[in-house]
Amino acid sequence: xxxxxxxxxxxxxxxxxxxxxxxxxxxxxxxxxxxxxxxxxxxxxxxxxxxxxxxxxxxxxxxxxxxxxxxxxxxxxxxxxxxxxxxxxxxxxxxxxxxxxxxxxxxxxxxxxxxxxxxxxxxxxxxxxxxxxxxxxxxxxxxxxxxxxxxxxxxxxxxxxxxxxxxxxxxxxxxxxxxxxxxxxxxxxxxxxxxxxxxxxxxxxxxxxxxxxxxxxxxxxxxxxxxxxxxxxxxxxxxxxxxxxxxxxxxxxxxxxxxxxxxxxxxxxxxxxxxxxxxxxxxxxxxxxxxxxxxxxxxxxxxxxxxxxxxxxxxxxxxxxxxxxxxxxxxxxxxxxxxxxxxxxxxxxxxxxxxxxxxxxxxxxxxxxx
Numbered sequence: 001x002x003x004x005x006x007x008x009x010x011x012x013x014x015x016x017x018x019x020x021x022x023x024x025x026x027x028x029x030x031x032x033x034x035x036x037x038x039x040x041x042x043x044x045x046x047x048x049x050x051x052x053x054x055x056x057x058x059x060x061x062x063x064x065x066x067x068x069x070x071x072x073x074x075x076x077x078x079x080x081x082x083x084x085x086x087x088x089x090x091x092x093x094x095x096x097x098x099x100x101x102x103x104x105x106x107x108x109x110x111x112x113x114x115x116x117x118x119x120x121x122x123x124x125x126x127x128x129x130x131x132x133x134x135x136x137x138x139x140x141x142x143x144x145x146x147x148x149x150x151x152x153x154x155x156x157x158x159x160x161x162x163x164x165x166x167x168x169x170x171x172x173x174x175x176x177x178x179x180x181x182x183x184x185x186x187x188x189x190x191x192x193x194x195x196x197x198x199x200x201x202x203x204x205x206x207x208x209x210x211x212x213x214x215x216x217x218x219x220x221x222x223x224x225x226x227x228x229x230x231x232x233x234x235x236x237x238x239x240x241x242x243x244x245x246x247x248x249x250x251x252x253x254x255x256x257x258x259x260x261x262x263x264x265x266x267x268x269x270x271x272x273x274x275x276x277x278x279x280x281x282x283x284x285x286x287x288x289x290x291x292x293x294x295x296x297x298x299x300x301x302x303x304x305x306x307x308x309x310x311x312x313x314x315x316x317x318x319x320x321x322x323x324x325x326x327x328x329x330x331x332x333x334x335x336x337x338x339x340x341x342x343x344x345x346x347x348x349x350x351x352x353x354x355x356x357x358x359x360x361x362x363x364x365x366x367x368x369x370x
Contacts, residue, residue: 027315028345029308029358032289033338044213044273046204048222048254050265052195055175059191060086061163065184066191073177077168077194084191086164091157098150098157105143105150112136112143172196173265195265202234202256204271205249212288212323212331214239214273220254224269233257234271288323289332296322296330297347305336306343306350308358315343315354 064086071083119136122128176193179185202222206214218236233256240251254271256263297304297317307318320335336342341358343350350356 024313024355024357025350026359027306027308027343027350027356028361029341029343029356030360031339031341032291032336034289044206044210046206046252046271046273048202048204048269048271050263050267050269051201051203052172052175052197052265053199053201053253054170054196055172056169056194056196057178057190057192058083058166058168058194059188060084060166060185061187062086062091062160063184063186064090064164066179066181069181071174071192073174075174076172076197077174078171079168081168082165083168083174084166086166086185088161088164091161091164095154095157095161098154102147102150102154105147109140109143109147112140116140166191168194170194170196171198175265200256200259200263200265201237202254202269202271204252204254205244205247206239206252207249208243208324208326209290211239211250212290212333214252219274220271221274222254222256222269222271224263224267226267226269227262232260232263236273289336290329291332291342292344293325293328293330295342295344295347296320303330305332306347307336308341308343308356310341313355313357315350315352315356317352 066084067087068085069083071077071081077083116136116139119128119133123130123133172194174192175195176190178190178192185191214236216236216239220234220236222232222234223230234254235257236252237255238253243250291305295305297306299317299319302319303322304317304319307316308314309316318335320332322330323333324331343356343358344361
């Protein structure tokens, strides 16, 4: 081969074109925006109902026939007040029988003690056999046990007589009547419903989409149509940890800052929850974001999302705070900002720094074509 050919080949090798870079990976991604009302600071408004914080059913501890009822629906009662009675005839006879049994047991115990004292004294002089003394001692122990058993049965009989009287355990109001005079009731059967006085709650059922904007201690203003021109300050006291299985809403309980006598149980109204608590929960980024559950990537126990950098279309793994996981969505309260583009699917198939090409999903969240 001539030198000219070799030089031409060497020159061609030096000017070989560089290899083409790998094309960017295609990912499903969309910009995120705060939920309606979180960025603008809109308040949450819900219908409410007044309920007693504590309530219980009142029932007799024994079965019997109701012969007396002293209160009616809506009446106020005081602790220890008698509200109903059963026919005490059988309980009185049981008490008399138990008293007679105790008297007989006391008599047998006295006789057994006297016999034991005589046999013990005679045994010291070798006047009675040892087995006879042992039998006397056994009779005395049996009489003592019988007396104790009769005494316990007398206490039970007295308690049963007392159980014929139903009294209120707390101050409150009668909220229901479940049995009538003359009716035979079983033990534990509800006779009255009692709502305790003192602490009252204003309850509402919050939708899942609003749960990220409701936090314990959040301020609220409550109004009632029955009390026009008045408003009551309240605070969120409790948020149910799980949704109602039928309505799929979360029970939220508010406490009135200054309970008033004119706010009655069962009254309905409206509560407006101030947005301050929701804004504080949203973090420095501002806003609460609802994203698909498929967008959440977990590093161990820490949730994160893949954010597409606008400068070079590369991926960044960003840690986020998630306040609520739904069936198909997650509520993010910190870690992302309005307008940032995040990967919605395939979060386990990408890596940090990867160049990507974002595309819109074929269907929106309602199943409609884009």
